[in-house]
Amino acid sequence: xxxxxxNSSPHEHGCTDIALQECAKTLNGHGIETEIVWLGTSAIHGxxxxxxxxxxxxxxxxxxxxxxxxxxxxxxxxxxxxSPVYYGGPSSQSCAFMDRLFYSAAGRLANKPSASVxxxxxGGASAAYDRLNKYFEMCNMPVVTSQxxxxxxxNTPEEALQDAEGLQTMRTLGENMAWLLACIETGKKxxxxxxxxxxxxxxxxxx
Numbered sequence: 001x002x003x004x005x006x007n008s009s010p011h012e013h014g015c016t017d018i019a020l021q022e023c024a025k026t027l028n029g030h031g032i033e034t035e036i037v038w039l040g041t042s043a044i045h046g047x048x049x050x051x052x053x054x055x056x057x058x059x060x061x062x063x064x065x066x067x068x069x070x071x072x073x074x075x076x077x078x079x080x081x082x083s084p085v086y087y088g089g090p091s092s093q094s095c096a097f098m099d100r101l102f103y104s105a106a107g108r109l110a111n112k113p114s115a116s117v118x119x120x121x122x123g124g125a126s127a128a129y130d131r132l133n134k135y136f137e138m139c140n141m142p143v144v145t146s147q148x149x150x151x152x153x154x155n156t157p158e159e160a161l162q163d164a165e166g167l168q169t170m171r172t173l174g175e176n177m178a179w180l181l182a183c184i185e186t187g188k189k190x191x192x193x194x195x196x197x198x199x200x201x202x203x204x205x206x207x
Contacts, residue, residue, distance in 0.1 A: 001031075001032045001033065002032065002033040002076045002078075003033070003079070004035055004069065005034055005035065005036045005079075006039065006080070006094075007038045008039050008081060008091050008093045008094035009091060010093070011084075012040075015084065015154045015160040016119045017038075018152065018157050019082055019152040020036050020117060021036070022171060024174070025171075026178065027174045032177075032181065042064065044096040045063070045096065047103055053103060057070075061100070064097070066104070070104060073112075074108070076112070077181055077184075078144075078177055078180075079113075079136075080115045081098065081117070083116070084118070084119050094132065095131075102135050102139055110140040111142070113142045115143065115145075115173055118132070118149075119153070119154065121155045125151035126149055126151070129149050129150060129151060146169045146170070147168070148165070151166060152167065154166075
């Protein structure tokens with residue numbers, strides 16, 4: 001089994017990475033492979049709602065990680081995104097990445113256990129955490145929780161390593177993700193099918 005982890009901080013080895021690495025160590029301890037992909041510092045194009053991915057299954061913008069991660073969806077069983085908190089919300093990189101990934105490849109991500117992780121100096125963590133979880137909640141992805149909101153505090157990696165509760169929260173997240181992945185794997189072996197969904201209905205409200 002494998003969990004794909006996305007680091008959307010512009011700092012590759014900053015506080016967000018500390019949180020993801022702590023979670024990854026727990027998952028690895030359960031024999032679960034992890035891959036942390038850093039989105040980098042190059043601009044990530046926002047979704048322009050062109051709709052072309054509906055037919056091609058690919059986003060028209062090829063220069064960043066969106067299509068690469070979508071293409072790997074069959075190879076991973078769980079998904080975690082990590083982001084720093086800016087102005088009470090996730091990084092612009094994370095939102096642009098998630099908008100396009102989930103619009104173009106939501107069907108390939110469905111039923112995969114998922115989680116978001118946020119890092120902040122002081123406040124805004126719960127708002128950013130909630131924003132990221134909405135992607136999973138709209139795409140039939142079980143949201144994995146921890147003993148507290150998945151947040152770590154610190155202005156530097158050294159400070160983040162002093163947040164004992166935050167680090168424990170990441171380890172508990174890893175335990176819960178490993179447990180749910182094992183339950184799903186056991187269910188598959190026992191012949192438990194994936195949920196059967198109705199055709200999607202969309203109601204537009206007008207005056």
